Amino acid sequence: MRKALLAIYRKLFRHFGPRHWWPGEGAFEVMVGAILTQNTAWPNVEKAINNLKKEKALSPKKLETIKLKKLRRLIKPSGYYNEKAKKLKNLTAFLRRSCGFEIKKLKRKKLKELRRSLLGVNGIGPETADSILLYALEKPVFVVDAYTRRIFSRLGLIGENAGYAEIQSFFTDNLPKKTKLFNEYHALIVELGKTYCRKGRAICGKCPLKLGKKRGNMV
DNA sequence: CACCAGGCAAGTA
DNA sequence: TACTTGCATGGT
Numbered sequence: 284m285r286k287a288l289l290a291i292y293r294k295l296f297r298h299f300g301p302r303h304w305w306p307g308e309g310a311f312e313v314m315v316g317a318i319l320t321q322n323t324a325w326p327n328v329e330k331a332i333n334n335l336k337k338e339k340a341l342s343p344k345k346l347e348t349i350k351l352k353k354l355r356r357l358i359k360p361s362g363y364y365n366e367k368a369k370k371l372k373n374l375t376a377f378l379r380r381s382c383g384f385e386i387k388k389l390k391r392k393k394l395k396e397l398r399r400s401l402l403g404v405n406g407i408g409p410e411t412a413d414s415i416l417l418y419a420l421e422k423p424v425f426v427v428d429a430y431t432r433r434i435f436s437r438l439g440l441i442g443e444n445a446g447y448a449e450i451q452s453f454f455t456d457n458l459p460k461k462t463k464l465f466n467e468y469h470a471l472i473v474e475l476g477k478t479y480c481r482k483g484r485a486i487c488g489k490c491p492l493k494l495g496k497k498r499g500n501m502v
Numbered sequence: 503c504a505c506c507a508g509g510c511a512a513g514t515a
Numbered sequence: 516t517a518c519t520t521g522c523a524t525g526g527t
Contacts, residue, residue, distance in 0.1 A: 298518075326526075365523085410510090
């Protein structure tokens with residue numbers, strides 16, 4: 284299985300090239316993006332982030348004190364703005380108490396502890412926590428998302444109703460535990476998903492992987 | 503025009 | 516424990 288997973292990775296890399304993720308500058312911006320992109324297309328998130336930048340509000344200290352109402356208005360294009368505004372507030376509160384806004388200190392914490400504490404924040408679930416760990420804190424954590432489940436179940440490599448943890452260990456148990464590799468692999472999966480493997484659509488013929496067609500397409 | 507997007511938490515049975 | 520539902524804008 285190790286070979287198969289690496290072969291898929293290489294195929295995707297050849298096809299798409301490096302993705303240069305995360306498309307944001309700085310750990311905090313990545314964390315904000317991770318929350319704003321929940322069930323939301325990235326272009327909408329970019330608009331929200333640009334609004335925050337224009338208001339010079341894209342720092343933990345600013346987001347800590349900004350009025351909820353104003354925050355809602357700024358992030359509006361990313362959808363779910365009432366909930367996401369609260370979530371961003373929860374994130375800043377977490378950063379305040381866990382490291383006093385010094386991300387370096389956060390990086391030094393034990394991975395397992397850190398993940399648990401992230402999951403304790405209301406608004407941060409498994410995927411968001413892992414995205415933060417991988418793309419903001421550069422920890423070797425594999426991120427599982429809807430595309431990962433869809434693509435690898437279409438490939439027949441994981442069960443259709445495998446849970447998050449199960450899918451995650453499928454990857455981490457069968458790949459070298461390298462941050463760089465996990466970073467690129469997840470980004471490539473998303474690119475493949477967006478381009479050839481969207482929900483409810485037929486798979487494009489140019490898809491670089493052989494994905495099952497009958498059952499999987501509508502998942 | 504209908505449906506989906508780089509989810510999550512709260513509610514229900 | 517295992518489903519379901521609300522959240523909401525913008526692209527295809």
